[in-house]
Amino acid sequence: MDMDARCQNAAAAQTPDELLVQRCKRGCQQSFAELYQRHAGRLMPMLWRLGGGRLALAEDWLQDSFLLAWRKLDQLNEPARFGAWLKRLSINLALSDRRRVALVTDALVLEAQTMPEPPWPAADLDLERAVAALPRRARAVLVLFCLEGLSHAEIAAAMGIDPGTSKAQLHRARQILKESLS
């Protein structure tokens, strides 16, 4: 079976991630497209929230995450855990990209004033906007702990802070949200 045929088979909905990753390692971009279709939608809300509701920033992070994943696929020891690996990759990328965040902050002050709009049908727009308006570190901790299920130890390692600081930032974020949503 040639590469094209294998790529077409890989696009089948039931193909496990493990198989798709192995095909990607051999250069099959169609398999990578399938991985993108499966996982990009799970990363996007997280990145949008981490970026304070800045769509362009979230899309940049999403693109960089997949580009990095494509380049680092050979370092993935457990292909079946591609989703978790990719998520960790994108979190590290977003959290370490303080410079780009700073660059776009000024330009996006206007966007913030007009209230961010998530690129999906928002069930609770007030809460989405309140999360987006949180201070950067408090927002990151809240998103990663409450919405993405990371532990304080994991968040602390990813953000370069103490676990105690992570807990304090979470408390702060929750207090601000409770006040702003009242």
Add this chain to the structure above:
Amino acid sequence: MSISDHELDRRLESLPRSCQPPDAVWQRLQEVLPDRMQALPADQSGRTPSRLGTRRMALAAAVAGLALIGTLLLLPMRPLQDSALVAVPPQQTVREAAAPAVGLQRSCQTVEAATAENEAAMRALEAALKHEPGNQLLLEFLAEARLRQADLNSTATRLAARHNHDL
């Protein structure tokens, strides 16, 4: 009056965790995905010819990236110079025993300096990539620099924790 913790948890729980994957991002991604199977010769890579200035900038950024990676590879070895594994004059050993935070502080400063260097290199690489988006070498350097930034953040955390513990 603020809302209750229970109400906040309920609303947070109801927020969507996934959405439709953005097609525009995939379109852009396809254009920059390097071929894992084969590297095309430079004249067949499909890149538009670069102007001399752009090439110089890209070359300078690549050299900066190489120098940075070389510097950062040496970084983990630096704390050894503060340890007992390195032969130091007895007076210096006594001084450092009397002030254990000095070596740690020096390591913190080294990490801060490396972080600043890394950020400067990322800026240079991104500027070069704006002129030559398809340059695989620059993309690779940028990816490495970003990963290194995350590592530096973790190292800074560990050092800060040790510093607090020693105090």
